Amino acid sequence: xxxxxxxxxxxxxxxxxxxxxxxxxxxxxxxxxxxxxxxxxxxxxxxxxxxxxxxxxxxxxxxxxxxxxxxxxxxxxxxxxxxxxxxxxxxxxxxxxxxxxxxxxxxxxxxxxxxxxxxxxxxxxxxxxxxxxxxxxxxxxxxxxxxxxxxxxxxxxxxxxxxxxxxxxxxxxxxxxxxxxxxxxxxxxxxxxxxxxxxxxxxxxxxxxxxxxxxxxxxxxxxxxxxxxxxxxxxxxxxxxxxxxxxxxxxxxxxxxxxxxxxxxxxxxxxxxxxxxxxxxxxxxxxxxxxxxxxxxxxxxxxxxxxxxxxxxxxxxxxxxxxxxxxxxxxxxxxxxxxxxxxxxxxxxxxxxxxxxxxxxxxxxxxxxxxxxxxxxxxxxxxxxxxxxxxxxxxxxxxxxxxxxxxxxxxxxxxxxxxxxxxxxxxxxxxxxxxxxxxxxxxxxxxxxxxxxxxxxxxxxxxxxxxxxxxxxxxxxxxxxxxxxxxxxxxxxxxxxxxxxxxxxxxxxxxxxxxxxxxxxxxxxxxxxxxxxxxxxxxxxxxxxxxxxxxxxxxxxxxxxxxxxxxxxxxxxxxxxxxxxxxxxxxxxxxxxxxxxxxxxxxxxxxxxxxxxxxxxxxxxxxxxxxxxxxxxxxxxxxxxxxxxxxxxxxxxxxxxxxxxxxxxxxxxxxxxxxxxxxxxxxxxxxxxxxxxxxxxxxxxxxxxxxxxxxxxxxxxxxxxxxxxxxxxxxxxxxxxxxxxxxxxxxxxxxxxxxxxxxxxxxxxxxxxxxxxxxxxxxxxxxxxxxxxxxxxxxxxxxxxxxxxxxxxxxxxxxxxxxxxxxxxxxxxxxxxxxxxxxxxxxxxxxxxxxxxxxxxx
Numbered sequence: 001x002x003x004x005x006x007x008x009x010x011x012x013x014x015x016x017x018x019x020x021x022x023x024x025x026x027x028x029x030x031x032x033x034x035x036x037x038x039x040x041x042x043x044x045x046x047x048x049x050x051x052x053x054x055x056x057x058x059x060x061x062x063x064x065x066x067x068x069x070x071x072x073x074x075x076x077x078x079x080x081x082x083x084x085x086x087x088x089x090x091x092x093x094x095x096x097x098x099x100x101x102x103x104x105x106x107x108x109x110x111x112x113x114x115x116x117x118x119x120x121x122x123x124x125x126x127x128x129x130x131x132x133x134x135x136x137x138x139x140x141x142x143x144x145x146x147x148x149x150x151x152x153x154x155x156x157x158x159x160x161x162x163x164x165x166x167x168x169x170x171x172x173x174x175x176x177x178x179x180x181x182x183x184x185x186x187x188x189x190x191x192x193x194x195x196x197x198x199x200x201x202x203x204x205x206x207x208x209x210x211x212x213x214x215x216x217x218x219x220x221x222x223x224x225x226x227x228x229x230x231x232x233x234x235x236x237x238x239x240x241x242x243x244x245x246x247x248x249x250x251x252x253x254x255x256x257x258x259x260x261x262x263x264x265x266x267x268x269x270x271x272x273x274x275x276x277x278x279x280x281x282x283x284x285x286x287x288x289x290x291x292x293x294x295x296x297x298x299x300x301x302x303x304x305x306x307x308x309x310x311x312x313x314x315x316x317x318x319x320x321x322x323x324x325x326x327x328x329x330x331x332x333x334x335x336x337x338x339x340x341x342x343x344x345x346x347x348x349x350x351x352x353x354x355x356x357x358x359x360x361x362x363x364x365x366x367x368x369x370x371x372x373x374x375x376x377x378x379x380x381x382x383x384x385x386x387x388x389x390x391x392x393x394x395x396x397x398x399x400x401x402x403x404x405x406x407x408x409x410x411x412x413x414x415x416x417x418x419x420x421x422x423x424x425x426x427x428x429x430x431x432x433x434x435x436x437x438x439x440x441x442x443x444x445x446x447x448x449x450x451x452x453x454x455x456x457x458x459x460x461x462x463x464x465x466x467x468x469x470x471x472x473x474x475x476x477x478x479x480x481x482x483x484x485x486x487x488x489x490x491x492x493x494x495x496x497x498x499x500x501x502x503x504x505x506x507x508x509x510x511x512x513x514x515x516x517x518x519x520x521x522x523x524x525x526x527x528x529x530x531x532x533x534x535x536x537x538x539x540x541x542x543x544x545x546x547x548x549x550x551x552x553x554x555x556x557x558x559x560x561x562x563x564x565x566x567x568x569x570x571x572x573x574x575x576x577x578x579x580x581x582x583x584x585x586x587x588x589x590x591x592x593x594x595x596x597x598x599x600x601x602x603x604x605x606x607x608x609x610x611x612x613x614x615x616x617x618x619x620x621x622x623x624x625x626x627x628x629x630x631x632x633x634x635x636x637x638x639x640x641x642x643x644x645x646x647x648x649x650x651x652x653x654x655x656x657x658x659x660x661x662x663x664x665x666x667x668x669x670x671x672x673x674x675x676x677x678x679x680x681x682x683x684x685x686x687x688x689x690x691x692x693x694x695x696x697x698x699x700x701x702x703x704x705x706x707x708x709x710x711x712x713x714x715x716x717x718x719x720x721x722x723x724x725x726x727x728x729x730x731x732x733x734x735x736x737x738x739x740x741x742x743x744x745x746x747x748x749x750x751x752x753x754x755x756x757x758x759x760x761x762x763x764x765x766x767x768x769x770x771x772x773x774x775x776x777x778x779x780x781x782x783x784x785x786x787x788x789x790x791x792x793x794x795x796x797x798x799x800x801x802x803x804x805x806x807x808x809x810x811x812x813x814x815x816x817x818x819x820x821x822x823x824x825x826x827x828x829x830x831x832x833x834x835x836x837x838x839x840x841x842x843x844x845x846x847x848x849x850x851x852x853x854x855x856x857x858x
Contacts, residue, residue, distance in 0.1 A: 032113035053104040121160040121211030125152035138195040145186040152207030159210040168204040196263040229268040232321035247304030258294040260316035276313035342436035359409040385418040409444040410479040446484040446532025450476040474506040476528035483531040492525040516546040517583040550588040550635030556644040567619040575611040587634040598627040654695040654747025662686040669759040669769035685721035697746035738775040
C-alpha cells in the first residue's frame, strides 16, 4: 500500500491498544438501552447517542429508525413499530428487545445498542368463535357450573393483555365464574329454570382488557333450556262437556273432540286419549275415541225416534303421569221427518260443481246457498265447518259464500268447504243431517321468484387447478308450479372462458387453471330465473378465493448487477441494492439472498436487500470481484431459487505513493565526462505507482534553493525522468553534483510523493564513482507544491572537494620527507570512503529523517 509504516513492534502495541479500546467500547455499548412505545407517529424523537459518543453518527440501515448524522438523535420512520409483529407471540411475557448497530465518532467505531419496544393497548381481545351455543336442562340445580369452551385472546402484554369477563342480558338467571388465571370460564345457574316459561336466553359474553383505556369485545352466548318431563296432561278449558246430535246421524259422524295439553316437548308432551273402563256398554257400542286426536265419532248409523242422553268419561295419559279425565254428555234428539237439502248457485267460474279461483285475489263472492225442505226444527241456519278462508253471509233468507282473504296456491291448492245446517237450542247449536261440500281449486300465478337457500357462497380454490374442475352446486327453489316454478341458472357478464354453470342443475365449473398472481379473488353473480310470464328472477353471489401455490421463483431486477465502490471504505459499507421480487404470497413470496460459492468480502443485508462489504478493500490487491447471488423463497414443500451475477469494480483512491526503481539508492553515483555534449542524456529516474488513472501518473521535478537554481548544468524531463545537460560543461562544473528529485503522482486533491538523490560526478576519471558522505537537503520542506522548472542544485560539498584537490597539489611540492606521510593519509582517506559506500548501499532509497514526515499527504 504505502511506505514509511511503523515497525512490527509498534504495530503490535497499536493492535493491543485497539483491542482494549474495542473491548471497552463493547462494554459501554452493551449498557446502552432505550425504551420506545410502539405505534409512534413518523419523525418522533425517541433517543440520542450524543451523551455517550461524539459525532459523526451513522445508523446502519434499519426500517424502523433513522439517525441524524450530526446530533446523534434518532427518530421513527414512516413504518410504525408494531410490537406484536416484531416480537413472536410465544414470547409475549418477555420484553421485546431489538438490537441496532451504529458507526460513531471520528474513528468510526462500530457500536451496538438495545431498544425495548414498549407495549400500548392497541389490540382488543378477540374470541375465536363469536357465537357460543350451550344446552342446559330445565331441572338443573341452582349453583351448577358449565364450562364455556372459549377464551378471549389479547396479543398485547402486561395489563394491556390481561382479560376480564362479564355477562350481559342474563336477567339474573346465569352468572360467571373464572378459574385458573382466566383460562377457564364457567357459566353458573343462579336461578331455577323452567323451559315452559322461557326456553331461550340470548346473552353476551364480554371480554375487556386491563389497559388504561380498556378495549372490549363480545361474543353471543346462546343458552337453550332443554325439556325434561316435568308436566302432565290437563284438559283445556275450551274442551266440550256436552253436545247434541240428531237421532238420524250417520256412521263416522264426528260428534265432538276433546282437547288436552302438555307443555312439555316431544315424547314428553305426547298425549294418549282413552275411554274410561267404567263407561256403559251402549256408549262403547255407539262411539269410538281417536287416541291421538281426541275425536269422538259414531260407529254406526243412528235410528232413534226418542231422546236419550249418554255420558262418556275420557282419560288423557302422558309418560310417567297419572291420567287426567273429563266428562262429555251427548244428547240424542229424535230423528227428523223429512230430509233438508242445501241448494247452491254458482257465481264464480266452475266446472263439474267445482269452482276455480286464481290466487292472490281480494275477497271474492263464489256462490249463493239456500236451505230447502221442511223440518221439525226451528231456527235453522247454515254454517261452515272447520277453519277455512271462506265465510257465509245471510242475505234475505239465503247465504253468500265468499273468500275471507286472498288464497295462496303455495299454501293450499284445493279447498273443500263443508256447509252444514244447524239448529239453535238451549244446549247450543245442533247439527241436523243436511250437508253440502263445495270444492274450490286455486289456480297458480307466477307470484314467487326463485329462492336461494344460501344467498352468498364462498370457497377457496388452489391455483393451477385442473381444467374442468367442479366447484359447487348452486340451488334455488321456486314454490310456484309448472313453468312458473321451472328454474334455470346463468352467470352475469363474466368471462365465459373461465367459469360456466349448468343452466339446469346449477353446477358451477372452472374451465381453466387459475393464477393467483393475476387475480386473487373472483366474484360471480348467479341469476336464477323461472319460466313464468313474465319471468321472475333472483340472484346470489359467489366469491372464489384463489389459494397461493409456490409456483413463482424469485426474480432479480436484472440478471447481472454491476457496482462500483471505492477502495478502503469502512466495513459494512453499502455496495449497492440488489432488488428481487417474488409474486407469490406469504412465506411463498418471502425471499432471502445469499452469496454463493465465493470467498469475496461481501454479504447481503436481507433486511434492506443491500450488498455490503465485510472488510476493507484494496484495489491494488484485487480490482474486480465476480460473484453470484442466490435468491430463495420460503416455500413449504419445495423452495424455489434463482441466481444473478454480480460484478464489483473497486475504484482506485490515491493511497500509494510513487516507488523509485532507478537509482537503486540515495548513495548511487554516476560519472559524467566533461566532454559530454549539451542535450545529452546523462542519467534517468524511473519510478512506478501501484494506483491507477491520474493517481498513477508520475511527474519528476528537482528541488533547489533559489540561489542555486540557475547554476546547475543539468535538467530533468518531468514526464520521462531523463536527466540531460542543459549547457556545455565548464571547468567550474567539475566535481560532484547532488540532484534532489521529487517524484509525484497526479492524485487529487493532494498528490503523494517520494524523493530520491541523483548523484552525478563530472570528472575525466574512469574509476567507479563514490560518495564521501551522504548529501543533506538544506532547502524548504514544502515539497507538495510544484517546484521551479530549473531545480538542479549544488551543495557545499562541491567547493570543499575543490579545496582538497588544491591542498593535494601543494603537498606534492614539499619535501620528500613528507611524501610518505601524504601517501599514508591518502590510504586512510580511501579506506574511509569504502566504509561510507558500504553503509550507503545498506540505506538504499532512505531519506534523511527530517524528511520522513513528508512522505504521506493527508
